Amino acid sequence: MELVLRDGIEVKIKELHQWGTYNGLLEGLPTDKSNKRAIERVIKRAQEMCYMDEYYLIEPKQTPIEVDKPYRFGTPMSLPPIVCVAELWHHQPARDEKMHASSLLLIWFQKEYCFPLGDEIIEKFKMVDWKKHALDFEY
Template identity: 75%
Template sequence: MNIVLKDNIEVSIRELHQWGTYNGLLEGLPTDASNKRTIETVIKRAQEMSFLNDYYLIEPEQTPIKINRPYRFGTPMSLPSTVCIAELWHHQPARNEDMHASSLLVIWFQETYCFPIEDDILEKFKTIDWGKHAYDFEY
């Protein structure tokens, strides 16, 4: 699948990894604080999966979880149910013309497994500044 980003740069998905956001949550509700830790864990896991250290996070929206009682562990909030990590490639370098191509690790959350990538996420892809965020490499 190809995606068109800011400045009409067309990238392709080289790898895609996905899993349930709350896989491993045994009990209780997710909170704004635990979601922050979840996002940090996802970023770390993404970096371990790729040779790329840099990443671009499409900041997920948290939705309040309504319960009819106080929750002593924090404010109940949920992230979209699926973690998505894609390694994107472009056939030209982003900055260094001596290199051959460029790549970027993009992390986002959406309600369903890909494909398709949800429309609101695709709109957010269009705001990525490839020249600023991508990593140049040679084959």
């Protein structure tokens, strides 16, 4: 899949990984604090899968979970149910002209498994500042 960013840079999805946000949650409700830890684990897993330290996270929206009584473990909040991790490539370097190409590890959350990507997430993709966030590499 190819996308054109707001600055005219055309990128391709080289890899795409997806899994359930709350895979492994055995009991209880997710909270704002546990979601923060979950996002940190997602970032670490994404970095290990794609062998990249730098990443760009499209900050997920947390939705309150209605409960009948106070929840003693924190404020119940849910993230979108699907984690998406993509490695994007562009055939030109972002900053260092001595390099051959550039890539970016992009992490986001959404309601359903891809494909297709939702219009809302595509608009967020387009807003990524490639020259600022992408890493240059050589073959």
